[in-house]
Amino acid sequence: MRSAAILAVWLIPVVALAGPLAVFDGGRAAAIVKADGLQAEGLEAVRDLAAYLKRSTGAEFTVISEAEADPARHPVRLYVGAVAALPAADREALVRLDSDAYLVDITADGSAFLVGPQPWSTYWAVCQFLEDQVGVRWLFPGPLGEDVPEHERLVLPPWRQVYTPVLLSRQWSGDHHGGRWSLRQRLHARYRFHHNLVRVFDAERYYDEHPEWFPLRASGQRYRPQGEKDHSWQPCLASDSSVRHAAACARQAWAENPGLDSFSYGCNDGQGWCECEGCKAMDRPLTPWEGFEGTYSCRYYAWLNRVAADLETTHPENLIGCLAYSTYILPPEPIGLHRNVIPYYTSNRADYYEPEFRQQDQRLLEWWGRVAHQMGIYDYAYGMGFAIPRIYSHLFQEAIQHAVKNRVKGFYAEVYPNWGLDGPKLYLMSRVLWNPAVDIDALFTEWNQRLFRESWEPMAAYFRRCERAWSEQRTGRGHWAYRLAGDPRQFEVFPPAVLAECTGYLDQAAALAQSDLVRERIRFFRKTWEITLLLAGNYWAGHEVDRLVAAEAPLEQVAAALRRMADQVVTLDTDAYVRERVGNDPIAFHPPLPGWFEPLKTGADANAMRLSASRLSARVVREAVEGGRISADDLRGLIGRRLDEAFGTAGSENFRAYVARLRAMALKVAKVTRCDAPPAIDGRLDDPAWTGADVLTDFVRWGNTAAAQYPTRARLLHDGTMLYIALDCEQDTSALQTDAAPRDGSTWKDDSVEIFINPGLEALPYVQFILNARGAFFDLWGRKEGESYAERVGATFTCRWATQVEPGRWTGELAIPLSEFGCTAAPRTLLRLNLARNVQGKAPEISAWFLSVKAHADAASRGWIVFE
Ligand SMILES: [Zn+2]
The missing domain is CATH 1.20.58 (Methane Monooxygenase Hydroxylase; Chain G, domain 1)
Known part of the structure; x- marks a missing residue:
């Protein structure tokens, strides 16, 4: 354990003829003495201790302050928090203890000290006492998952231990239905690492004064991001001022919140990298390795190193968090990484049942472990999205044991748990995160015995x-x-x-x-x-x-x-x-x-x-x-x-x-009518040419064959060169969701229509276009296996488009140059096509012209169009 040195200082020989701690004996209950100034989880610790002791013994346990403690009336005391009665050596050691560590000390003279350096760690000292000494278990959230043994008498021998976690940050998300359950399993976040550049370079505040912090596009313009939800861009990392500004953001956050000792520079959750010469000069593209990409690793981490070096001058111990993900998932080996950077490597360890994947993934983590001074891992331990039990406790333990050997100090997972399906999964995970060497088979058996008895x-x-x-x-x-x-x-x-x-x-x-x-x-x-x-x-x-x-x-x-x-x-x-x-x-x-x-x-x-x-x-x-x-x-x-x-x-x-x-x-076979006078691309469907065109309608719900509740009608025309598409989308338009960037943003998250075209029967090649209700446009070209998303979305076709919004519907028109992706409009040409409609808002719905079950990109989800 990392706490060995501290433990040695703390070890005090237990007196041989120690007096036991009479928590409840002969009808008399011990007093709970709370430290002055307890706050937050520290106060909950006192409440929980009194409540669970009462449930276990039936007795009332009074809570008093230290000043109220009277040796005659309160001979037996359970101290919670950093009380004045805590021996001087312990008070001193407490300051040096890790913020997540805590002490449970049942002394020889019949008192107990339950304390950590922080409110949450004090809370855990109480949890530990209730678990080990009273036998309480929180096996899954809610009253049904609690096991509280009854005691007619509760007299405890001396015991002293400092508890310290091996992984210093243990965090998961989506567990809010479980109330305090995760806190009781010692979950607590320490490092910041999530997507954050969108806030550091807040366009609303900084664009006008510092357009150079925003990415240069191929058009020669600096991109102006559209609010906090727009993740379709990364900042320009070429300027010194961007480094100074980023460092100042962390300093400000640390000044405002003294408890915080890390700051996130996690990239935005998209691509949209700057195309200026300064940024490109920082690139040293890494060769893709086993499907992992490092296109922007050197550029991004070189910038992060400079921010870290700047911050080190004032905050030498604070950490700089980020995600190791997407096009920067490969370690920047050629340039190294500043000692204060903690990258969170994202992967799906549930799939470690497959030996080849596990080996590959662990090799990448080992590689990171050689480049970074400390690491975090980011995992996907769902839960939601599964209607089957998804339990892999042994694989998880092996993954964490491997991780801690490779400088991993932090853990984060998206969990959104189904406790009713996954049973002991999260309970065991939390124990493994605290101590990767724990005997999970013994814990598993106990979990079952405590819940299900006979x-x-x-x-x-x-x-x-x-x-x-x-x-x-x-x-x-x-x-x-x-x-x-x-x-x-x-x-x-x-x-x-x-x-x-x-x-x-x-x-x-x-x-x-x-x-x-x-x-x-x-x-x-x-x-x-x-x-x-x-x-x-x-x-x-x-x-x-x-x-x-x-x-x-x-x-x-x-x-x-x-x-x-x-x-x-x-x-x-x-x-x-x-x-x-x-x-x-x-x-x-x-x-x-x-x-x-x-x-x-x-x-x-x-x-x-x-x-x-x-x-x-x-x-x-x-x-x-x-x-x-x-x-x-x-x-x-x-x-x-x-x-x-x-x-x-x-x-x-x-x-x-x-x-x-x-x-x-x-x-689902539709005709593409030839027109002599192409429609004006203005979003209005009043051109006479549309009148004679086939109507593609009767959309069905995604994953389903039920009729869509929001009607969609599409019409197709061509003039020998261009394919014209008219979209007529009925829905309440008073609160349309249209947050995506004008080009190649997350348009599918908006009120929008997606168009997929495959020239042949195969999955590749295919093109995808998306138009949102306010005219944001997206295009993608999948040409061959093994292309990166960035390569696919990097395709730019010379399309034209426009939309119109009126009450109860929005309409759109597109002109698509077929030859740019190798197709023609010759008579009797056959293409495979699908249209998917995304409706957001209070009653969201995804529907499609041809039934689509999972990814719309699946080439089996296509109808046919025939050019006239
Ligand atoms: Zn740049």
Whole structure:
């Protein structure tokens, strides 16, 4: 332990004939003596100590100040905080102790000192005392997760220990439903590292006076950022004044908040790097390594080194936090890193079940560990977006043990937990962060024994099986942080046999339970597991169709499988089911983002239909092209006939409903009408040319085949060179969300429409355009595998566009030069296209012309357009 030196100072020999501490004995309760000036968590420590001792013994524990303590009336005292009675040597040592460390000292003369140097660490001293000496456990949030043993008598022998964490900063986000639970697990943030340059270089305050701090664009203009949400840019890092200004920001923050001893220079969450000669001169692009990029590593960290050197002159011990991420995820080995920089390396350690990925990822962390003087790791321990247990405690422990050997001192994770599915996961994680060498198997067993008593063995078997399912999955792997979140493929982690085995353990546990409390705890996990059973069950019902489509099986076989799927799928209202099962219990199941739950709800059968429709139409189109019959009307007729032959019209109501939706999707073939007078690109759809064009409408909800609630109509024209698209989007326009930068910002987060065009049947190449309701535009060109996002978004087409907003709708027009991405408008040209509509606001909705299940970029989510 890092505290060895301090511990040695503190170790005082225990007197052999020590008197015990009578917390509660013969009906007499000890007094709780609080230090003067206790604040924040220190006051909660006093309240918690009194409350849990009362629950454990039934007695009232009075809380008094040190001045009120009377030796005759209060012979036994539990001191909380830095009281005057604390021995001088301890008071002195307290000042030198790490801010997260704390002392639990049950003295030989029958008192207890529970104290840390900070309010939160004092709180933890009380937690430690309640856990070790009273036996209290906070196993998951809420009353059901607490275990408080009852004591008729509570008399304790002397005990003294200083507790110090190995990881000095332990932080996660999205746990607010758990109340004080994470604090009780000793979570506390120390280092700042998140996206922050958008605030350091606040455009509203500084642009007019210092345009040179903002990025130079290819147009020769300095970009003016559009508020705090605009992350589509990085500052210009070439000027000395940008270094001085950035350093001054940290100094100001530290002066205003003396408790703060780090400051974040985390890059904005986008690209948009400066193109000035000064910035480019700082670049020493690193060769991409195993898919990781270092295009801007040297530029960014060289600048950060200068800021750190400036700050070191006044604050030699304060740390400079940042993210190691995106195009600067590779360590800047050629230039080194200032000793005060702490980069947080982002990765998805849940995927360490895949040995090759783990090795690769750990090699990069080791590389960082050689360049940086201290590191943090940034993780994705969700939770939300998953309707399956996602437990990987052993992989996590190994990852943290490896991390601390490579100078990792800080940990952060996005968690948004589903405690009802993940059981002991976060409890064990918090223990590992405090002490990576902890025996998590023993902790796991105790966690189960304390919660489930007579039923503990099948419950432990259940959670172990869930962890094994995660580590044995064959769904791929990835650096992509949100892999499988909101993706129905997550159900492949739990094949039908594993689902049945897990349910069996829960049944056994329920049969063994002998008290209402244990029954209720088992029900808490069972009710959440039933969400898994429903959604995974539906996924597997559709799986056979997916498999046959992927294997290019004859359509008749696909139809037979679809018939079986229609019989197996449980067609109940999933939202109502979830409400009924877990009620409003955000501890059991974190309220998911709609975009992360919709695809899970209907992902299986919707995906089966999407793939069937896509494959069927592609096959018919291929045959038609060979036969030379390619007009939109011909193709629709051929597809309809082929559908009838393969799927028939008879069958269960469910089956017929599926076929009707499949037909609607497969028939998404539209004509691109030739016009003599191109429309004026002004956003108004009043040009006569639009009148005769096909209307692309009947959008369906993302991840779903239900009709969209916000109508969208698109029309297509061409003049032999340009493709013209008209968009007509109905929605309340009184509070449109249009925050994206004018070009290549996060336009998809706005009220907007996305357009995808694939020239061929393959995933690549493809182009993507996005237009928001106020005319911000985005274009991207995916040409080949292995390109970076920056390369793809770096493509700039000479499009024209305009929008108009009126009450109840916004409209847009675009002119797209086909030849710039290798397409032509020759008659009978076929392209694959999809349109996705994003509606934000209070009732957000993503919808698409052709059903889209996960990423719109998935090439199977396309209808057809035929040039006239
Ligand atoms: Zn620059």
